[in-house]
Amino acid sequence: MVNSDVQENKMVVVPTGHIVVNAKWHSSELTTLLKSKFKVLLMGDIGTIDLYPSTATGLIYLPESDLMVETSCYKKRIKKLHSSTAIQQKYVFMEVNNRTQHLLSEIQQWVVIQLKMKLLCFSSTEEAAHMIVQLVMLAIKPHGNPFTTTSTSANVHQPLDSSVLNLVREFKGVGSSRTGTLLEKYKSVKNIMDAPYGELVEVVGVSAAKKHS
Numbered sequence: 001m002v003n004s005d006v007q008e009n010k011m012v013v014v015p016t017g018h019i020v021v022n023a024k025w026h027s028s029e030l031t032t033l034l035k036s037k038f039k040v041l042l043m044g045d046i047g048t049i050d051l052y053p054s055t056a057t058g059l060i061y062l063p064e065s066d067l068m069v070e071t072s073c074y075k076k077r078i079k080k081l082h083s084s085t086a087i088q089q090k091y092v093f094m095e096v097n098n099r100t101q102h103l104l105s106e107i108q109q110w111v112v113i114q115l116k117m118k119l120l121c122f123s124s125t126e127e128a129a130h131m132i133v134q135l136v137m138l139a140i141k142p143h144g145n146p147f148t149t150t151s152t153s154a155n156v157h158q159p160l161d162s163s164v165l166n167l168v169r170e171f172k173g174v175g176s177s178r179t180g181t182l183l184e185k186y187k188s189v190k191n192i193m194d195a196p197y198g199e200l201v202e203v204v205g206v207s208a209a210k211k212h213s
Contacts, residue, residue: 011086012043012052019136020052030061033129038136048077049084053132054139058084059091061128067100075110082115089118091135093128096121118194 014020023044025031034040046052050061060077067074081090092111096104104121111119122128 010046012046012049012055012058014041014052014055014139015039016140017136019132020046022046022050025050025061029125030063030129030132033126034132037129037133048080049087050077051132053135054089056087057089057091057135057139058087059093059132059135061093063095063125063128064097064100067095067103078111078115078117082117091118091120093120093122093131095123095128097123 012020018039018041019034020041020043021031021034023042026042031040031042048060049058051059053059058081060074060081062074078092081087081092084090092107094100094104094107108119111117120131122131
């Protein structure tokens with residue numbers, strides 16, 4: 001058996017426009033949704049990492065069913081992601097509902113404050129898939145601005161992509177009124193997700209910032 005530490009530290013090369021999914025999720029609703037958007041590569045030798053939206057990005061996926069088991073189980077998985085030397089962008093996706101809400105504060109404190117990783121919350125599998133799709137899209141156009149294109153000669157902003165505007169509006173706790181503020185300040189989805197918690201609080205308030213820090 002291959003040591004799981006070796007598996008997490010092994011570089012997983014993800015072809016452009018593809019997403020690598022741990023084989024344990026092969027029959028899940030999440031995988032089905034992702035297959036409708038991109039080519040999904042199922043792999044069984046990537047240790048405890050659940051998905052690779054790109055070669056440099058890995059994430060742990062925690063639906064309600066995983067959060068309801070012994071705490072040490074999912075914490076071990078998160079620690080593996082944190083210690084990986086092959087992954088640059090590290091995300092934890094957590095399902096938040098009436099049954100898991102009480103865990104949010106503790107997990108947020110540990111993941112965001114102590115481990116310095118990104119915690120993204122979702123309320124449905126569809127929402128989780130939607131956010132993962134955005135991570136894949138960012139890998140496809142790493143130097144592009146998914147919200148607006150700026151002309152360097154005239155320094156004029158072109159119209160915003162309506163599909164991306166709709167995405168930001170759907171972020172939990174943000175809504176239409178704060179979408180413009182977020183786009184004006186951070187310019188891209190990646191910048192929003194990488195923004196420090198303290199900055200997000202100033203822009204969208206404590207409640208929304210907790211959901212996307």
